[in-house]
Amino acid sequence: MQTLAGKKILLGISGGIAAYKCAELTRRLIERGAEVQVVMTKAAKEFITPLTMQAVSGRPVSDSLLDPAAEASMGHIELAKWADLVLLAPATADLIGRMSAGMGNDLLTTLVLATDAPIAVSPAMNQQMYRNVATQENIATLARRGMMVWGPAAGEQACGDVGPGRMLEPMQLVERCEQFFGPKPLTGKSVVITAGPTREAIDPVRYISNHSSGKMGFALAEAASQLGAQVTLIAGPVSLSTPANVERIDVVSAEQMHKAALEAATKHDIFIGCAAVADYRPVDVATQKIKKTADNNDMQIVMVKNPDIIADVASLTQHRPFTVGFAAETQDVETYALGKLARKNLDMICANDVSVEGQGFNSDSNAITVYWQGGQQALGSAKKTELGRAILECISAKLASA
Ligand code: PMT
Numbered sequence: 001m002q003t004l005a006g007k008k009i010l011l012g013i014s015g016g017i018a019a020y021k022c023a024e025l026t027r028r029l030i031e032r033g034a035e036v037q038v039v040m041t042k043a044a045k046e047f048i049t050p051l052t053m054q055a056v057s058g059r060p061v062s063d064s065l066l067d068p069a070a071e072a073s074m075g076h077i078e079l080a081k082w083a084d085l086v087l088l089a090p091a092t093a094d095l096i097g098r099m100s101a102g103m104g105n106d107l108l109t110t111l112v113l114a115t116d117a118p119i120a121v122s123p124a125m126n127q128q129m130y131r132n133v134a135t136q137e138n139i140a141t142l143a144r145r146g147m148m149v150w151g152p153a154a155g156e157q158a159c160g161d162v163g164p165g166r167m168l169e170p171m172q173l174v175e176r177c178e179q180f181f182g183p184k185p186l187t188g189k190s191v192v193i194t195a196g197p198t199r200e201a202i203d204p205v206r207y208i209s210n211h212s213s214g215k216m217g218f219a220l221a222e223a224a225s226q227l228g229a230q231v232t233l234i235a236g237p238v239s240l241s242t243p244a245n246v247e248r249i250d251v252v253s254a255e256q257m258h259k260a261a262l263e264a265a266t267k268h269d270i271f272i273g274c275a276a277v278a279d280y281r282p283v284d285v286a287t288q289k290i291k292k293t294a295d296n297n298d299m300q301i302v303m304v305k306n307p308d309i310i311a312d313v314a315s316l317t318q319h320r321p322f323t324v325g326f327a328a329e330t331q332d333v334e335t336y337a338l339g340k341l342a343r344k345n346l347d348m349i350c351a352n353d354v355s356v357e358g359q360g361f362n363s364d365s366n367a368i369t370v371y372w373q374g375g376q377q378a379l380g381s382a383k384k385t386e387l388g389r390a391i392l393e394c395i396s397a398k399l400a401s402a
Contacts, residue, residue, distance in 0.1 A: 014091060018090035027056050038057050039108050080117070089122035089173055097135070148176075151172075152166050191392075194234045195235050195238065198275065201285045218233070221243050233246050234261055258306070266320075283302045311343075311345065347398075372398065
């Protein structure tokens with residue numbers, strides 16, 4: 001199907017081993033109706049030839065900023081204006097670093113500066129390079145400037161390492177392009193999402209928390225933004241970059257999340273409570289570090305119930321948003337989820353079965369069934385990024401039918 005008919009995609013290839021996948025990527029994009037103009041850095045040409053890319057794209061490859069002949073045909077400013085989407089794949093640590101610094105020292109970085117088209121960056125590099133704080137800060141900078149960050153995936157790498165840093169596969173990038181150009185059913189809607197854990201202080205150096213990484217909530221935020229919504233993300237302490245075009249409010253404790261959520265809820269159309277909020281917090285927080293004593297083997301911490309954020313949002317009487325909760329369960333998933341749906345007066349609940357290794361807390365995948373009064377939809381087991389989108393599409397369909 002010509003899902004990308006007439007879309008002009010400028011494919012920027014930098015010098016990583018994943019560059020060899022760009023021939024396949026280009027073919028699949030063109031198959032779907034896209035026009036693909038390839039731009040290569042000097043290093044990219046060490047991994048795949050311009051001749052190959054010209055053959056698959058049907059267009060001469062652009063690779064030089066200072067080539068009078070190339071400038072005479074389609075100059076760099078024209079190229080920058082031509083694109084409906086700039087897709088940088090693979091985006092190496094070097095390319096990301098240069099873009100983050102605002103450099104324009106070759107054709108590709110100059111195009112990035114000169115274009116007003118949306119830019120998607122698909123990082124690809126060694127896992128240690130990806131984890132390096134400089135790379136992480138550079139990626140966060142690009143996302144803050146509104147660039148979409150697609151990937152990376154984790155797994156075995158060309159160098160033999162295992163970890164995050166693999167470029168998304170060509171078909172995954174094609175799907176991202178299709179989603180980007182696809183319908184945006186949440187245009188005009190605003191969504192607030194809570195994500196991650198909360199931390200409940202015991203003393204200045206200790207706290208009670210849980211294993212939530214924030215991945216599910218951040219995936220929802222990214223998907224909501226891609227589907228056209230204006231998104232506010234209330235995040236507990238996590239080490240994730242803010243998705244492009246998402247406003248982020250950082251909190252630590254359940255009480256802070258409660259305050260931020262209640263302030264935001266009435267200003268948004270949809271509220272999604274994905275955070276793993278601590279149900280209890282210590283009654284007294286010691287002002288100094290609690291010391292171990294020789295004569296005491298036991299220690300007791302008296303706890304008090306935290307406010308139930310989503311129940312308070314759902315019981316708003318004015319400007320109540322469509323309210324969606326989560327339930328992570330290890331057994332009787334449906335029964336417990338339906339219990340929370342009713343007890344907390346929610347419009348929908350996403351039940352996730354976290355009994356299976358590799359699903360739920362701090363993993364890249366999850367298994368979700370969405371329930372509402374009188375209905376349900378199984379979204380199956382998938383990457384959190386895919387489930388995020390499926391959940392938002394489910395919410396959007398429910399709102400449209402209301
Ligand atoms: O962050 P990840 O590592 O990606 O993991 C994702 C997740 C497993 C944390 C997420 O998918 C999830 O299931 N979140 C909800 C966890 C849960 O089961 O929470 P709960 O049963 O304690 O709460 C049910 C609902 O009430 C949730 O929507 C929760 O946000 C909300 N709640 C709970 C307690 C409280 N004091 N306030 C709340 O708003």
